[in-house]
Amino acid sequence: GAVVSQHPSWVICKSGTSVKIECRSLDFQATTMFWYRQFPKQSLMLMATSNEGSKATYEQGVEKDKFLINHASLTLSTLTVTSAHPEDSSFYICSARVPGGAGNNEQFFGPGTRLTVL
Amino acid sequence: AQKVTQAQTEISVVEKEDVTLDCVYETRDTTYYLFWYKQPPSGELVFLIRRNSFDEQNEISGRYSWNFQKSTSSFNFTITASQVVDSAVYFCALSEASNNAGNMLTFGGGTRLMVKP
Numbered sequence: 113g114a115v116v117s118q119h120p121s122w123v124i125c126k127s128g129t130s131v132k133i134e135c136r137s138l139d140f141q142a143t144t145m146f147w148y149r150q151f152p153k154q155s156l157m158l159m160a161t162s163n164e165g166s167k168a169t170y171e172q173g174v175e176k177d178k179f180l181i182n183h184a185s186l187t188l189s190t191l192t193v194t195s196a197h198p199e200d201s202s203f204y205i206c207s208a209r210v211p212g213g214a215g216n217n218e219q220f221f222g223p224g225t226r227l228t229v230l
Numbered sequence: 231a232q233k234v235t236q237a238q239t240e241i242s243v244v245e246k247e248d249v250t251l252d253c254v255y256e257t258r259d260t261t262y263y264l265f266w267y268k269q270p271p272s273g274e275l276v277f278l279i280r281r282n283s284f285d286e287q288n289e290i291s292g293r294y295s296w297n298f299q300k301s302t303s304s305f306n307f308t309i310t311a312s313q314v315v316d317s318a319v320y321f322c323a324l325s326e327a328s329n330n331a332g333n334m335l336t337f338g339g340g341t342r343l344m345v346k347p
Contacts, residue, residue, distance in 0.1 A: 146334065146335070153342075154339075154340075155321065155337045155338065155339045155340050156275075156321070156335075156337045157337075158334055158335070158336075161334060203273055205273075205275065207335075218277075218280060219335060220277075221267075221274070221275040221277075222274075223272075223273065223274040224273045224274060224275075226273070
């Protein structure tokens with residue numbers, strides 16, 4: 113149980129285009145999902161916390177107009193990178209928190225999406 | 231504010247050696263959770279362990295063991311008889327129970343472990 117999927121697993125796009133990444137909780141409902149970004153050989157940095165039915169909470173330094181997050185249902189959150197530029201090339205990872213789980217703070221991670229902007 | 235430090239950025243060992251990955255954390259909360267994740271080259275994070283702040287018992291799972299010491303704010307991870315398949319980046323992470331952002335995780339910088347045959 114507690115499987116999280118991401119789509120696509122990788123994407124290559126031209127500079128200036130927008131890219132949408134989907135994060136789905138497959139066998140549980142997630143009221144809270146998280147989006148992380150990981151540059152090569154670096155750690156995961158939290159970008160935003162996505163709450164179903166409300167606006168996402170962005171971390172300091174993350175442009176909310178550039179990284180649009182929509183958590184429209186209990187099993188789906190999307191991250192749209194608008195007008196992507198080469199510096200947005202990164203590994204984007206989502207996670208979903210299991211509500212009321214035994215560990216209370218346990219998150220399950222998706223497999224990640226590698227974005228390359230040419 | 232919470233912070234996790236993994237001082238070892240890269241470790242190289244020969245197969246069958248034991249290796250310990252260090253993790254030191256900072257938090258003002260009395261209730262918190264500590265995690266270890268493995269990230270193989272494929273990129274997917276693999277959950278290894280979760281420990282809450284009230285449980286200082288060390289844990290062993292096969293070749294893996296964890297040493298949680300609140301007195302030194304450390305949560306070290308040891309792999310005994312390392313294998314080539316253990317080669318990966320390992321992340322230590324912390325989550326504070328009082329965090330208003332829905333239990334966000336703060337990750338350490340990661341330790342790249344290379345196990346040579």
